[in-house]
Amino acid sequence: MTKNNIDSILKYRIKEPLNKSTDTPTIFLLHGIGSNMDDLFSLNHFFADEWRIISFQAPISLGFGGWAWAELDLNNLRRYPKPEQRITSRNAIIKSIKTLKKEFNIKSKNSYLLGFSQGATFTLLSGLTNPSEFNGLIAICGFYKAEEDIKEIDIEKIKNLEIFVSNGTADEVIPIHMGRMTDLGLKKVGLSHTYNEYDTGHTISNDCLNDILFWLQEKHQI
Numbered sequence: 001m002t003k004n005n006i007d008s009i010l011k012y013r014i015k016e017p018l019n020k021s022t023d024t025p026t027i028f029l030l031h032g033i034g035s036n037m038d039d040l041f042s043l044n045h046f047f048a049d050e051w052r053i054i055s056f057q058a059p060i061s062l063g064f065g066g067w068a069w070a071e072l073d074l075n076n077l078r079r080y081p082k083p084e085q086r087i088t089s090r091n092a093i094i095k096s097i098k099t100l101k102k103e104f105n106i107k108s109k110n111s112y113l114l115g116f117s118q119g120a121t122f123t124l125l126s127g128l129t130n131p132s133e134f135n136g137l138i139a140i141c142g143f144y145k146a147e148e149d150i151k152e153i154d155i156e157k158i159k160n161l162e163i164f165v166s167n168g169t170a171d172e173v174i175p176i177h178m179g180r181m182t183d184l185g186l187k188k189v190g191l192s193h194t195y196n197e198y199d200t201g202h203t204i205s206n207d208c209l210n211d212i213l214f215w216l217q218e219k220h221q222i
Helices: 037-046 084-104 118-129 146-152 176-188 206-220
Strands: 012-015 026-030 052-056 060-063 066-068 111-116 136-140 162-168 194-198
Touching: 012 037, 026 037, 026 084, 026 118, 037 052, 037 111, 037 206, 052 084, 084 111, 084 118, 111 118, 111 206, 118 136, 118 146, 118 162, 136 206, 146 176, 162 176, 162 206, 176 194, 194 206
Parallel strands: 026 052, 026 111, 111 136, 136 162, 162 194
Antiparallel strands: 012 052, 060 066
16 A cells, blocks of 8 residues: 655555564565665565555656665765765654654554665664664664764664674675675664675575564564
8 A cells, every 4th residue: 555645754655464462573675776665575475364564755856767865876875965965864864763663653663774785874874873662673675874873873772773784795796795884884883783704696585585584573572
Protein backbone atom coordinates (compact mmCIF):
# COMPACT_ATOMS: atom_id res chain seq x y z
CA MET A 1 0.00 0.00 0.00
CA THR A 2 1.29 3.46 -0.90
CA LYS A 3 0.66 6.35 1.46
CA ASN A 4 0.81 10.06 0.75
CA ASN A 5 2.47 12.43 3.17
CA ILE A 6 1.06 12.88 6.68
CA ASP A 7 1.99 16.32 7.99
CA SER A 8 4.60 16.65 5.22
CA ILE A 9 6.50 13.49 6.10
CA LEU A 10 8.30 11.45 3.45
CA LYS A 11 6.25 9.45 0.98
CA TYR A 12 6.23 5.77 1.85
CA ARG A 13 4.88 2.30 1.16
CA ILE A 14 3.65 0.06 3.95
CA LYS A 15 2.85 -3.57 4.53
CA GLU A 16 0.90 -4.18 7.70
CA PRO A 17 1.29 -7.39 9.75
CA LEU A 18 -1.43 -10.02 9.73
CA ASN A 19 -1.99 -9.57 13.46
CA LYS A 20 -1.25 -6.16 14.95
CA SER A 21 -0.26 -5.71 18.56
CA THR A 22 1.50 -3.19 20.75
CA ASP A 23 4.66 -5.28 20.26
CA THR A 24 4.52 -5.48 16.47
CA PRO A 25 8.11 -5.13 15.17
CA THR A 26 8.60 -2.55 12.42
CA ILE A 27 11.43 -2.12 9.95
CA PHE A 28 11.87 1.18 8.11
CA LEU A 29 13.69 1.01 4.75
CA LEU A 30 15.92 3.59 3.03
CA HIS A 31 16.72 2.97 -0.65
CA GLY A 32 19.90 3.84 -2.54
CA ILE A 33 20.56 6.86 -4.75
CA GLY A 34 18.69 6.83 -8.05
CA SER A 35 16.11 4.36 -6.76
CA ASN A 36 12.73 4.78 -5.04
CA MET A 37 10.53 3.40 -2.28
CA ASP A 38 9.44 0.41 -4.40
CA ASP A 39 12.97 -1.00 -4.54
CA LEU A 40 13.59 -2.25 -0.99
CA PHE A 41 9.86 -2.71 -0.41
CA SER A 42 10.18 -5.89 -2.48
CA LEU A 43 12.03 -7.40 0.50
CA ASN A 44 8.79 -7.47 2.49
CA HIS A 45 8.10 -11.03 1.30
CA PHE A 46 11.14 -12.31 3.19
CA PHE A 47 9.98 -11.03 6.57
CA ALA A 48 7.71 -12.91 8.91
CA ASP A 49 4.02 -12.00 8.72
CA GLU A 50 4.25 -10.45 12.18
CA TRP A 51 6.43 -7.59 10.87
CA ARG A 52 5.31 -4.19 9.66
CA ILE A 53 7.37 -2.98 6.68
CA ILE A 54 7.63 0.73 5.81
CA SER A 55 9.72 1.86 2.84
CA PHE A 56 10.48 5.58 2.47
CA GLN A 57 11.17 7.60 -0.66
CA ALA A 58 14.03 10.09 -0.57
CA PRO A 59 13.11 13.78 -0.97
CA ILE A 60 15.48 14.84 -3.78
CA SER A 61 14.26 14.05 -7.30
CA LEU A 62 16.89 13.01 -9.85
CA GLY A 63 14.35 12.57 -12.63
CA PHE A 64 13.27 9.40 -14.44
CA GLY A 65 11.80 7.95 -11.22
CA GLY A 66 15.03 8.20 -9.26
CA TRP A 67 15.48 9.86 -5.87
CA ALA A 68 18.34 10.71 -3.54
CA TRP A 69 18.93 11.51 0.11
CA ALA A 70 21.74 13.86 -0.94
CA GLU A 71 23.44 14.78 -4.19
CA LEU A 72 26.89 13.27 -4.75
CA ASP A 73 30.14 14.36 -6.33
CA LEU A 74 30.63 11.47 -8.75
CA ASN A 75 34.37 12.13 -8.81
CA ASN A 76 34.58 11.79 -5.03
CA LEU A 77 31.86 9.67 -3.44
CA ARG A 78 32.93 10.77 0.04
CA ARG A 79 31.93 14.38 -0.69
CA TYR A 80 28.53 16.06 -0.77
CA PRO A 81 28.41 19.20 -2.98
CA LYS A 82 25.51 20.41 -0.83
CA PRO A 83 26.38 19.21 2.69
CA GLU A 84 23.23 20.77 4.13
CA GLN A 85 21.26 17.99 2.38
CA ARG A 86 22.71 15.48 4.84
CA ILE A 87 20.99 17.28 7.68
CA THR A 88 17.70 18.11 5.96
CA SER A 89 17.24 14.52 4.77
CA ARG A 90 18.29 13.09 8.14
CA ASN A 91 15.77 15.35 9.83
CA ALA A 92 13.05 14.33 7.35
CA ILE A 93 13.77 10.66 8.03
CA ILE A 94 13.56 11.09 11.79
CA LYS A 95 10.45 13.28 11.61
CA SER A 96 8.75 10.70 9.40
CA ILE A 97 9.70 7.83 11.69
CA LYS A 98 8.53 9.66 14.82
CA THR A 99 5.22 10.54 13.13
CA LEU A 100 4.59 6.96 12.02
CA LYS A 101 5.65 5.52 15.36
CA LYS A 102 2.99 7.67 16.97
CA GLU A 103 0.44 6.87 14.24
CA PHE A 104 0.89 3.10 14.59
CA ASN A 105 1.91 2.98 18.25
CA ILE A 106 5.37 1.60 17.44
CA LYS A 107 7.72 1.24 20.38
CA SER A 108 11.40 2.07 19.98
CA LYS A 109 12.35 -1.39 21.24
CA ASN A 110 10.47 -2.81 18.23
CA SER A 111 11.83 -0.32 15.68
CA TYR A 112 14.58 -1.06 13.14
CA LEU A 113 16.12 0.98 10.31
CA LEU A 114 17.62 -0.69 7.23
CA GLY A 115 19.34 1.07 4.35
CA PHE A 116 21.14 0.12 1.16
CA SER A 117 23.98 2.13 -0.46
CA GLN A 118 23.26 5.82 0.21
CA GLY A 119 20.35 4.60 2.32
CA ALA A 120 22.90 2.72 4.45
CA THR A 121 24.80 5.96 5.00
CA PHE A 122 21.64 7.70 6.15
CA THR A 123 20.67 4.72 8.29
CA LEU A 124 23.85 5.10 10.32
CA LEU A 125 23.65 8.91 10.33
CA SER A 126 20.01 8.92 11.44
CA GLY A 127 20.33 6.10 13.94
CA LEU A 128 23.55 7.12 15.65
CA THR A 129 22.35 10.69 16.14
CA ASN A 130 18.90 9.53 17.33
CA PRO A 131 19.61 6.23 19.12
CA SER A 132 16.54 6.35 21.35
CA GLU A 133 14.28 5.87 18.30
CA PHE A 134 15.57 2.39 17.41
CA ASN A 135 16.50 -1.02 18.68
CA GLY A 136 18.69 -1.80 15.69
CA LEU A 137 20.31 -0.50 12.50
CA ILE A 138 21.21 -2.42 9.33
CA ALA A 139 23.55 -0.79 6.78
CA ILE A 140 24.26 -2.62 3.51
CA CYS A 141 26.86 -1.57 0.91
CA GLY A 142 27.26 1.93 2.30
CA PHE A 143 29.95 4.31 3.53
CA TYR A 144 29.76 6.38 6.69
CA LYS A 145 32.31 8.49 8.56
CA ALA A 146 31.20 8.43 12.17
CA GLU A 147 33.79 11.02 13.16
CA GLU A 148 31.98 13.66 11.08
CA ASP A 149 29.03 13.51 13.46
CA ILE A 150 30.88 12.87 16.71
CA LYS A 151 29.49 16.08 18.29
CA GLU A 152 25.94 14.75 17.81
CA ILE A 153 26.64 11.18 18.89
CA ASP A 154 25.99 10.25 22.51
CA ILE A 155 28.59 7.56 23.12
CA GLU A 156 26.73 6.05 26.07
CA LYS A 157 23.33 5.89 24.34
CA ILE A 158 24.59 4.31 21.12
CA LYS A 159 26.00 1.39 23.11
CA ASN A 160 22.42 0.12 23.42
CA LEU A 161 21.97 -0.05 19.64
CA GLU A 162 22.18 -3.34 17.79
CA ILE A 163 24.03 -2.74 14.50
CA PHE A 164 24.62 -4.93 11.43
CA VAL A 165 26.93 -3.62 8.69
CA SER A 166 27.85 -5.42 5.47
CA ASN A 167 29.80 -4.71 2.30
CA GLY A 168 30.69 -6.58 -0.88
CA THR A 169 34.34 -7.35 -1.63
CA ALA A 170 33.65 -6.86 -5.36
CA ASP A 171 31.47 -3.75 -4.94
CA GLU A 172 32.10 -1.48 -7.92
CA VAL A 173 30.20 1.48 -6.40
CA ILE A 174 31.35 1.46 -2.77
CA PRO A 175 34.80 -0.21 -2.89
CA ILE A 176 35.49 -2.58 -0.03
CA HIS A 177 38.10 -0.27 1.51
CA MET A 178 35.31 2.25 2.11
CA GLY A 179 33.25 -0.41 3.84
CA ARG A 180 36.21 -1.23 6.04
CA MET A 181 36.63 2.47 6.84
CA THR A 182 32.99 2.48 7.99
CA ASP A 183 33.66 -0.51 10.23
CA LEU A 184 36.78 1.08 11.70
CA GLY A 185 35.01 4.39 12.29
CA LEU A 186 32.20 2.68 14.21
CA LYS A 187 34.76 0.87 16.36
CA LYS A 188 36.50 4.16 17.11
CA VAL A 189 33.32 5.61 18.61
CA GLY A 190 33.05 2.58 20.87
CA LEU A 191 30.53 0.39 19.08
CA SER A 192 30.55 -3.38 19.25
CA HIS A 193 28.68 -4.26 16.08
CA THR A 194 28.36 -7.03 13.50
CA TYR A 195 30.41 -6.46 10.35
CA ASN A 196 30.27 -8.94 7.46
CA GLU A 197 31.84 -9.01 4.01
CA TYR A 198 30.42 -10.96 1.08
CA ASP A 199 31.97 -12.01 -2.22
CA THR A 200 29.51 -9.88 -4.21
CA GLY A 201 29.15 -6.54 -5.94
CA HIS A 202 26.80 -3.68 -5.12
CA THR A 203 23.80 -5.77 -4.19
CA ILE A 204 22.02 -7.56 -1.35
CA SER A 205 23.11 -11.15 -1.85
CA ASN A 206 21.12 -14.15 -0.67
CA ASP A 207 23.79 -14.86 1.93
CA CYS A 208 23.61 -11.28 3.21
CA LEU A 209 19.81 -11.33 3.35
CA ASN A 210 19.79 -14.66 5.18
CA ASP A 211 22.32 -13.35 7.70
CA ILE A 212 20.20 -10.23 8.26
CA LEU A 213 17.07 -12.28 8.87
CA PHE A 214 18.97 -14.57 11.25
CA TRP A 215 20.45 -11.52 13.03
CA LEU A 216 16.99 -10.00 13.43
CA GLN A 217 15.64 -13.29 14.71
CA GLU A 218 18.43 -13.38 17.28
CA LYS A 219 18.03 -9.74 18.32
CA HIS A 220 14.25 -9.59 18.28
CA GLN A 221 13.21 -13.20 18.80
CA ILE A 222 11.07 -13.35 15.63
